[in-house]
Amino acid sequence: xxxxxxxxxxxxxxxxxxxxxxxxxxxxxxxxxxxxxxxxxxxxxxxxxxxxxxxxxxxxxxxxxxxxxxxxxxxxxxxxxxxxxxxxxxxxxxxxxxxxxxxxxxxxxxxxxxxxxxxxxxxxxxxxxxxxxxxxxxxxxxxxxxxxxxxxxxxxxxxxxxxxxxxxxxxxxxxxxxxxxxxxxxxxxxxxxxxxxxxxxxxxxxxxxxxxxxxxxxxxxxxxxxxxxxxxxxxxxxxxxxxxxxxxxxxxxxxxxxxxxxxxxxxxxxxxxxxxxxxxxxxxxxxxxxxxxxxxxxxxxxxxxxxxxxxxxxxxxxxxxxxxxxxxxxxxxxx
Amino acid sequence: xxxxxxxxxxxxxxxxxxxxxxxxxxxxxxxxxxxxxxxxxxxxxxxxxxxxxxxxxxxxxxxxxxxxxxxxxxxxxxxxxxxxxxxxxxxxxxxxxxxxxxxxxxxxxxxxxxxxxxxxxxxxxxxxxxxxxxxxxxxxxxxxxxxxxxxxxxxxxxxxxxxxxxxxxxxxxxxxxxxxxxxxxxxxxxxxxxxxxxxxxxxxxxxxxxxxxxxxxxxxxxxxxxxxxxxxxxxxxxxxxxxxxxxxxxxxxxxxxxxxxxxxxxxxxxxxxxxxxxxxxxxxxxxxxxxxxxxxxxxxxxxxxxxxxxxxxxxxxxxxxxxxxxxxxxxxxxx
Numbered sequence: 001x002x003x004x005x006x007x008x009x010x011x012x013x014x015x016x017x018x019x020x021x022x023x024x025x026x027x028x029x030x031x032x033x034x035x036x037x038x039x040x041x042x043x044x045x046x047x048x049x050x051x052x053x054x055x056x057x058x059x060x061x062x063x064x065x066x067x068x069x070x071x072x073x074x075x076x077x078x079x080x081x082x083x084x085x086x087x088x089x090x091x092x093x094x095x096x097x098x099x100x101x102x103x104x105x106x107x108x109x110x111x112x113x114x115x116x117x118x119x120x121x122x123x124x125x126x127x128x129x130x131x132x133x134x135x136x137x138x139x140x141x142x143x144x145x146x147x148x149x150x151x152x153x154x155x156x157x158x159x160x161x162x163x164x165x166x167x168x169x170x171x172x173x174x175x176x177x178x179x180x181x182x183x184x185x186x187x188x189x190x191x192x193x194x195x196x197x198x199x200x201x202x203x204x205x206x207x208x209x210x211x212x213x214x215x216x217x218x219x220x221x222x223x224x225x226x227x228x229x230x231x232x233x234x235x236x237x238x239x240x241x242x243x244x245x246x247x248x249x250x251x252x253x254x255x256x257x258x259x260x261x262x263x264x265x266x267x268x269x270x271x272x273x274x275x276x277x278x279x280x281x282x283x284x285x286x287x288x289x290x291x292x293x294x295x296x297x298x299x300x301x302x303x304x305x306x307x308x309x310x311x312x313x314x315x316x317x318x319x320x321x322x323x324x325x326x327x328x329x330x331x332x333x334x335x
Numbered sequence: 336x337x338x339x340x341x342x343x344x345x346x347x348x349x350x351x352x353x354x355x356x357x358x359x360x361x362x363x364x365x366x367x368x369x370x371x372x373x374x375x376x377x378x379x380x381x382x383x384x385x386x387x388x389x390x391x392x393x394x395x396x397x398x399x400x401x402x403x404x405x406x407x408x409x410x411x412x413x414x415x416x417x418x419x420x421x422x423x424x425x426x427x428x429x430x431x432x433x434x435x436x437x438x439x440x441x442x443x444x445x446x447x448x449x450x451x452x453x454x455x456x457x458x459x460x461x462x463x464x465x466x467x468x469x470x471x472x473x474x475x476x477x478x479x480x481x482x483x484x485x486x487x488x489x490x491x492x493x494x495x496x497x498x499x500x501x502x503x504x505x506x507x508x509x510x511x512x513x514x515x516x517x518x519x520x521x522x523x524x525x526x527x528x529x530x531x532x533x534x535x536x537x538x539x540x541x542x543x544x545x546x547x548x549x550x551x552x553x554x555x556x557x558x559x560x561x562x563x564x565x566x567x568x569x570x571x572x573x574x575x576x577x578x579x580x581x582x583x584x585x586x587x588x589x590x591x592x593x594x595x596x597x598x599x600x601x602x603x604x605x606x607x608x609x610x611x612x613x614x615x616x617x618x619x620x621x622x623x624x625x626x627x628x629x630x631x632x633x634x635x636x637x638x639x640x641x642x643x644x645x646x647x648x649x650x651x652x653x654x655x656x657x658x659x660x661x662x663x664x665x666x667x668x669x670x
């Protein structure tokens with residue numbers, strides 16, 4: 001919490017995106033038992049998975065176990081997860097008419113299971129900041145339009161370029177839903193939130209400003225001055241200034257930008273989160289240590305650095321390496 | 336050629352990566368008749384495809400029809416292309432031993448068909464600059480290690496981190512082959528060359544400097560002062576300064592960076608190529624025009640801008656849109 005406010009802390013805090021994930025045997029067991037979506041929608045189970053990861057890794061924050069696509073369930077788009085695979089959206093958004101037909105949901109009603117899970121974790125881990133989160137409008141829209149993951153976002157960009165008015169309506173609706181969803185999480189006890197615009201790095205800076213920025217701003221605005229916000233994306237080395245304009249007390253970056261350069265471009269008014277390549281955790285510990293030092297050198301001990309990976313931890317990661325990483329960050333930065 | 340030297344030109348020159356490609360019916364016909372690799376290895380056919388694209392589009396440069404993976408044929412790695420799909424490498428490089436077993440080829444012997452194709456185009460298009468090209472060591476290594484395309488370069492990075500000495504040997508060999516291959520193309524009549532480090536944007540700046548830069552530099556060095564070189568990559572907004580240090584008279588960037596910012600970071604000593612998102616060509620002409628103007632505004636009429644897409648033209652692109660793009664660039668920049 002101090003790092004979010006750019007205040008000096010006894011050591012650089014660290015957590016890992018997807019810290020409760022497939023790399024962890026405890027998690028795989030629970031996931032196999034319940035299935036992924038059932039795991040997300042049962043508050044006791046989601047809370048258990050959240051807490052287990054924190055205790056196992058010794059990280060400085062919990063992040064509620066959930067999925068950025070959960071709002072698509074009450075929107076009735078036919079969301080499913082194939083075993084071990086990515087999301088599939090059965091009724092994808094393919095036209096302006098499809099946008100008009102979308103249901104505007106009330107997260108406080110239809111996603112209340114996330115608030116319940118937050119309340120349980122809040123009780124069980126009273127001494128650890130708890131992060132709530134949501135997908136950003138662009139990243140949500142990309143899944144809805146592509147019908148799943150994509151390598152090139154061809155359908156999304158084509159929609160954006162050819163149906164700009166329907167695009168604006170879609171993004172406006174998603175911004176509203178996301179803002180409400182994040183407010184619900186704050187009210188339930190989340191200490192800070194992260195907005196995941198995971199795929200926004202596919203866009204040019206000009207397209208980001210025209211087609212995305214107003215909506216990310218609208219999604220973050222209801223939280224401003226209430227709890228700290230982390231605004232995260234991958235491949236955003238060309239978008240940093242624009243993402244900062246959109247909002248966030250902390251800007252989350254991936255490994256494809258030098259942390260020092262990122263910070264000098266972002267200026268003094270924000271904290272920064274990142275940015276080890278998750279692949280580094282597949283290396284041996286000596287190489288991991290070398291790479292952790294590079295990140296810490298670039299951050300230069302500046303107050304307001306939250307150490308994290310540049311994206312989610314990989315399923316192939318040895319649990320020992322994740323634990324070693326957390327220990328290294330604490331050891332190398334303790335004052 | 337003037338743009339490569341950063342001299343004023345009567346209009347901004349434009350060519351399109353993959354300008355002879357699947358989006359063009361004439362090309363599809365030839366490809367179906369011969370198959371992709373046969374097309375690349377038959378000089379008359381490769382030359383015909385090269386010339387047809389230039390005449391059809393009215394672009395300011397020809398690029399020899401070939402493939403960055405051609406060196407893998409004489410290296411006997413079992414390269415093949417599935418119909419309409421990406422490359423497959425049957426005998427992928429999985430260990431340090433596999434690196435030791437690699438054949439160091441002599442491009443002047445085993446890739447002479449590319450030189451022959453260059454000579455034919457040189458004769459048929461005497462008034463148009465002809466671009467030769469090769470894959471950069473990192474991008475070649477990634478295909479060799481992954482056995483094909485990849486989304487995350489997991490095997491490549493793991494190899495790099497866990498087998499740094501074998502990695503250095505592999506990259507050293509590929510730099511040598513690439514340098515010789517490019518020299519052969521220059522000797523055959525290429526007026527300039529492009530080094531494609533298409534996938535290097537997957538790396539952190541620190542990893543680029545440690546694991547890639549010396550080898551890209553070694554590949555480009557034999558051309559320095561001989562013919563102009565374009566050093567291209569995608570997703571390189573965090574790598575620009577390092578790529579410039581590695582070499583190139585022109586730095587090629589994709590759409591994920593503002594051209595003005597890229598140029599100000601690269602400094603006055605280089606020309607720049609780019610950077611329209613190829614997806615824009617799937618939009619209607621009014622949107623294409625709006626986007627072309629954004630790129631041209633960012634380039635600000637500065638001598639040394641070569642207009643291009645940020646990556647290869649997409650198979651779904653209407654030919655008319657590609658032609659319209661070329662015309663727009665000429666019309667909007669004619670002085």
